[in-house]
Amino acid sequence: MTVAQPDVTVVIGAYEAMPYLVECLASVEAQTLAPERIEVIAVDDGSTDGTGAYLEEFAARAPMPVTVVRQANSGGPSGPRNVGLSKAAGRYVFFLDADDRLGPEALERMVAMADRNGTDVVLGRVEGINRKPPTSMWGKTLDRTDVYSSNIKFTLSAQKLFRRAMLERYAMRFDESLWTGEDAVFTMEAYLRADGVSVVADHTCYYLVGRSDGKHVTKTGGYLKRFDSARALMGLIERLVPPGAKRDVLMVRPFLVTLLPQFGPVFLRDTEEVRRRKLELAAPMLAAHWNEGVAHRLKVEQRLRLHLVAAGRPDLLDEVLRFLQAKKEPEPVLEKRGTRLYLAYPHFRSRAAGVPDRIYLAEPREAKGHPGWRQGPTTSFTRRAARKLRRLLSPRRATPRGAATT
Known part of the structure; x- marks a missing residue:
């Protein structure tokens, strides 16, 4: 008997995810999409807290097919996601972090949105629990949009619905050499290659959960990893988007979200060696991609800080940072x-x-x-x-x- 292809494969990479994993899996089990239309591939990335055993217990009782892979720790989220993606059979793939959870009806609504509009990526509204998610892209439900004419470039996390045929067509995988920001590169590539993107803004599809133990992956990693992330995202944009206004629009994201925070108040507290190293790392990125088209899309204080970094003037930057730290108004x-x-x-x-x-x-x-x-x-x-x-x-x-x- 031929088994029908599932509509969506939920890929869950899990590491030391207890007790958050309990509610995560419960949110999958509670989805209104019929169980036979969902498959779950869960990858235990070398946990020692009972995560793997709980995944296997869930697989034994869940109404939908669940595959559990247990492997040695890979050190980051990219490896488990790639393993799950390689085993996925669904028309769509959704990457669910083991400490987060799906909103009610999330998969049903997102699959319906993609099917109705023929789009390759669907963003579902995100709400935070002890975490603050991005908000600028949830103003309006959009049946079809793109990365240039909306604010979706400011949400590059992997927790979205992706058409698997598109991912396979371009052999898309997460970069396992990146320890942070790997999802930003993957998701930006998906936006750029997609035949349309949809936004479900009128229904919460995903709950981003802040861990009380502070072990969430986005809160870890030193400044060197942030520069690696910014460099990788800028490189992707350079490869896929010709020079001009469209490239400038996208370059705002790595400059504003990844690079600029390294030259905020933390820069005043950095050691001289770290300050020197940050300026050295930023210099080639600014030389290659910082231009008037990017600069005029930023606020004055943001533009000023990056201008001073590009000019190699930390002495002038310090005064600007102290001004901002004091919450003075220009x-x-x-x-x-x-x-x-x-x-x-x-x-x-x-x-x-x-x-x-x-x-x-x-x-x-x-x-x-x-x-x-x-x-x-x-x-x-x-x-x-x-x-x-x-x-x-x-x-x-x-x-x-x-x-x-x-």
Whole structure:
């Protein structure tokens, strides 16, 4: 008798996951998708706390087929996920962390969303339990979107529904050489290769659980691993996206989320050796990918910090960091009849520092709300719009493109 292909394979990589694993598996068992439409592949990554035994107990009683793999500890989440993916048979794959849990109806809703829209990746709304998840992408349910026109680039965790045919077509696997950020590289590649992405924003599909013992993998790892992660993500974007505005939009993510925190208040507490090493590691990434297209998409203080790192000026950066640490507000400087707003963070118009004025220029999204500011043609966005309008109205463009001429 031919066994029907399951709709979704739930891959669970587990290491020292007790007692969180109990509720994790209960959330799988409670799914409204019929049991025969789900398969579970659970990989015990060398646990010593009873995780493997509990997985086998669950497999013996679960209503859906469950495969348990027990292996020596691999040191990170990539290995177990890759093992599970290699054994998956479902049309879709969902990666579930053993200390988290699914929301009610999560799999049914996400599979239906992918089937209805023909999309290759589905994001389900995430809520945190003793953890703070990203929120900017849950404003609206989207049947079909992409990584450029939505905020999905700010959620690159692996806990999403992926069409397995796409993963196999591109031989996608998690990078086992990365000790953190491996899911960011995998998920960004999926976004870029996907034939559409869906967002389920009106129903909680996933609960991100903060462990009381502090052993969650994203909370571990030194600064060197963060630089490895940023380098890998930038490299992927460089390989898959040609230079230009689209690449700049995506480069914001590794600069803002992974690299910039290394040059926050922690930098003031770092030893001289660590500070020197961080600047050395950041230099080639900034040289290759830091440009005006990325910079103007950041807030002024974020842009200023990265500019000073790129310039190799930790002495100037320290003053900026102390200013931020003290929660001071920069003095607003309005010019050009209120259409140009500078935020006077430290070193603004200091001849000794030599930081260009453009670094302090607030873009419209940041300038909104400042008394006296009004959007005008001197902002970068409206300058571009004005130039485009002038070209369209030029007599040389009076004949529509492609029309016959006599």
